[in-house]
Amino acid sequence: MDKEELVIKLAEEFGISSIDIYNFVNCVAESMGNAFEKGKNINIEQFGRFKVLTRKNDRGEEYRYISFSPVKKFVKDVNYKYNDLEAFPIDDSEDELYEDSPETYKGVEVLNPDYFVFTEKTGKDPMSDNKKFDDNLLRDNFSDEEFSQSGNSNQERGHTDEKKDYELPSSIIQLHKDITNEEKSNISPEIHSKKDESMDLSEDIERIVEERKKRLDDITSGIKSLEHKVEHHEEESIEDMSEKFEEVRNFNDEKNEELYKIISERNKIIDDINKMVNESEIDLGEHKTEEPLEEPKRKIEKNDQFESSGPEEKQEITEISPDLQTEEDFDPIVINEDEIKKHDTALDNQFEKIETPEMKNIDYKSNEILTPEDKEILKTGAEDHNKIKEEPKSFEDVFETSGEIKDDAVHRESNIPPTHKIEDKHVVKELQPQSQRTLDTYHDRMEKRRAMYENESSGGSWKAFGIIGVILAVLVLLIYWGYNSNMFSPAPPLVNNEQQSENIPPPAGNNQQHQQNNVQDNNQQQKITENKNSPPLPPSGEEYITETGMDVVLVRTAQGFFIQTASFKRKPDADREAKNINANGKEVSVKEADLGGKGIYFRVRVGTFETKEEAIEFAKEMN
Amino acid sequence: MNKQTLINKAAYESLLKKGTIEKLFDRMFEIIRESVREEGKFEIEEFGSFKVAHKVAAKYFDEGKKQFVAIPPKDKIVFTPSQFLNDRINKKRDEGG
Numbered sequence: 037m038d039k040e041e042l043v044i045k046l047a048e049e050f051g052i053s054s055i056d057i058y059n060f061v062n063c064v065a066e067s068m069g070n071a072f073e074k075g076k077n078i079n080i081e082q083f084g085r086f087k088v089l090t091r092k093n094d095r096g097e098e099y100r101y102i103s104f105s106p107v108k109k110f111v112k113d114v115n116y117k118y119n120d121l122e123a124f125p126i127d128d129s130e131d132e133l134y135e136d137s138p139e140t141y142k143g144v145e146v147l148n149p150d151y152f153v154f155t156e157k158t159g160k161d162p163m164s165d166n167k168k169f170d171d172n173l174l175r176d177n178f179s180d181e182e183f184s185q186s187g188n189s190n191q192e193r194g195h196t197d198e199k200k201d202y203e204l205p206s207s208i209i210q211l212h213k214d215i216t217n218e219e220k221s222n223i224s225p226e227i228h229s230k231k232d233e234s235m236d237l238s239e240d241i242e243r244i245v246e247e248r249k250k251r252l253d254d255i256t257s258g259i260k261s262l263e264h265k266v267e268h269h270e271e272e273s274i275e276d277m278s279e280k281f282e283e284v285r286n287f288n289d290e291k292n293e294e295l296y297k298i299i300s301e302r303n304k305i306i307d308d309i310n311k312m313v314n315e316s317e318i319d320l321g322e323h324k325t326e327e328p329l330e331e332p333k334r335k336i337e338k339n340d341q342f343e344s345s346g347p348e349e350k351q352e353i354t355e356i357s358p359d360l361q362t363e364e365d366f367d368p369i370v371i372n373e374d375e376i377k378k379h380d381t382a383l384d385n386q387f388e389k390i391e392t393p394e395m396k397n398i399d400y401k402s403n404e405i406l407t408p409e410d411k412e413i414l415k416t417g418a419e420d421h422n423k424i425k426e427e428p429k430s431f432e433d434v435f436e437t438s439g440e441i442k443d444d445a446v447h448r449e450s451n452i453p454p455t456h457k458i459e460d461k462h463v464v465k466e467l468q469p470q471s472q473r474t475l476d477t478y479h480d481r482m483e484k485r486r487a488m489y490e491n492e493s494s495g496g497s498w499k500a501f502g503i504i505g506v507i508l509a510v511l512v513l514l515i516y517w518g519y520n521s522n523m524f525s526p527a528p529p530l531v532n533n534e535q536q537s538e539n540i541p542p543p544a545g546n547n548q549q550h551q552q553n554n555v556q557d558n559n560q561q562q563k564i565t566e567n568k569n570s571p572p573l574p575p576s577g578e579e580y581i582t583e584t585g586m587d588v589v590l591v592r593t594a595q596g597f598f599i600q601t602a603s604f605k606r607k608p609d610a611d612r613e614a615k616n617i618n619a620n621g622k623e624v625s626v627k628e629a630d631l632g633g634k635g636i637y638f639r640v641r642v643g644t645f646e647t648k649e650e651a652i653e654f655a656k657e658m659n
Numbered sequence: 660m661n662k663q664t665l666i667n668k669a670a671y672e673s674l675l676k677k678g679t680i681e682k683l684f685d686r687m688f689e690i691i692r693e694s695v696r697e698e699g700k701f702e703i704e705e706f707g708s709f710k711v712a713h714k715v716a717a718k719y720f721d722e723g724k725k726q727f728v729a730i731p732p733k734d735k736i737v738f739t740p741s742q743f744l745n746d747r748i749n750k751k752r753d754e755g756g
Contacts (some may be wrong), residue, residue, distance in 0.1 A: 065706040083688040104738030121731030308672040
């Protein structure tokens, strides 16, 4: 922007004459210059600061200069592109500092400062100057004479200027020509003669091709002329069309003649081909004529069968339906209106006569038209009709004659045996055993499979029921055993014998005498009648019997009767006594018994006895 | 020297009012800033010219940190006084005249 533009812009904005503003701008500039001349600094708000500084010249002379430091706002406005960028460190060596390759700073080129000093001075890239220098060097190496010679030689031969540098010298070309002439002279004359013959043949071929091309051109030109005529006639008036239709007709006739010729030729060719083909077939026909003749024979046989079956059907139909009559046998129906009227009046009179109070109660509007007799007839008819429908189609009916299914519809309507398949039975009977065998095997297999399936299904169910029943039985037995045993109930109270043994454990030798005394006392006190019929055992499973008349206690269990000689609180005492007993072959056992708060007792028992009397006798012998 | 002294001197020499001169003074430097920002150049023949010098991004060796630093590019504002003013500062004009 210049001073004039600034003045115009201010004048437009403020509406003041440009002369005043011009004077104002000059006044400001002069006043600032006067200040700088005096060596004063100027500070302008929102613009910058001007300073007058001194500096030394290369010659050592001092001179003053003005430095301008703009305001930050002014700098940011100018550097609106680069305000966001900041300096960042780079990990590079010193060698790379002096490379010519530029690097990027976030999309901006980062270059060596020395490189730009060079570019700022010249205003051009250093590499572009080197290229020019190289071109000059190349041109200086060539002399002017060589350029002139090459130019003259190329102009004579008519080559383009582009290929000047790549052209061979004349001496080499002459050498090449000499070599080629020597090779041609050395070649034998036979080869030359062959080459001439080949050239003659090629000429003939070219002639033929040219002639054909001429023919094609003639044909195309003629067709185009004719087509042009046809198109030209259509555009003209109708008056002249009568003369020109003939031309068109002639043109069409010519085309048609050509077509007829072509078609006739094609037909001839086709006839010839057919003749040739027929001759070839006749030569080979003796072997092949049998096959095509068999097919019509078969057809004829089938037709004969159907024809033979046709009249038989008609005969049987007459036999089945003898009641049918021809039209001549029927009496023609003649209707007279008078007779109808008479009939109606007679019916009316009947209803009038027959009217009774019982008849009045009948609802004529009801739909019960059928009598019970009619209903019975209909039921029987319906049953017969259902019987006919429910006849099952067994496999034997289907496979009676052949492996294929019959046309049942035809035979049921006509009730005719399949006459036309009787002959086929001879063929099919051979196949019957196979088919029947397959059917028998099929039925047998199916029956076996069904039986197996039923057995499996039933067996599986009965197994499950059996398992459940066994489990229930086991549970019942366990509960019964546990009810009878000590599991669910505490042990019965002890006999007095044990209570005495707690306090005074007697020695082994005097045990029997001590027990005898006690038992005698107990027998005198307790006199209980004995039930020979074994009563049910208590829940503990043991019953003590003390009225034996002996100094021994009997124990009744499910296994049998035991003789309990003694009971001890220590096991070695019990074992000691078990050894000393004269059991006479019977077993001697020591049994534990928990009595709750009283503790554990070890009872010495002798064998098993089936009855009470045996046990008593054995006890007497022991003593 | 201050902005206010310049305004007073201009008001003394010109026929305009002081208020309008203040507005003109502010507006004149705004236009200079806009022209420098948009065109990169503003010139008054007798006084001098403001220009924008593009400083390309460069790579320097910071001896304090002993590390290479990449400096972003920058547009630097430069004031070059005219020959008339430069002579006037250095009093060559008086010698010649």
